[in-house]
Amino acid sequence: MKTTGIILAIAGLVVLVVYILYEIFKVIAGIPPWIKVGLVLLIIGGILVLISLIRERIGDSKKESFKGIKK
Numbered sequence: 001m002k003t004t005g006i007i008l009a010i011a012g013l014v015v016l017v018v019y020i021l022y023e024i025f026k027v028i029a030g031i032p033p034w035i036k037v038g039l040v041l042l043i044i045g046g047i048l049v050l051i052s053l054i055r056e057r058i059g060d061s062k063k064e065s066f067k068g069i070k071k
Contacts, residue, residue: 006054
C-alpha cells in the first residue's frame with residue numbers, strides 16, 4: 001500500500017511538472033521548438049531515473065537482513 005502511494009504521488013508530481021514546463025515554454029516564444037522538446041525530454045529522463053532509483057532502493061530494503069544489528 002505504501003509503495004503504491006509513493007508511485008501515485010510521484011506520477012502526480014510528474015504530471016504537474018510537465019504541465020508547468022509546458023506553460024512556461026508556451027510563454028517563452030523566443031526559444032526554438034526543438035530546444036523546448038529537448039529540455040522536456042531531459043527533465044522527463046531525469047525524473048524516470050529518479051523513479052527507478054527509488055524503486056530499486058525500496059526493493060533492496062525489503063531484501064536486507066539486519067541479523068547482526070542489535071536493536
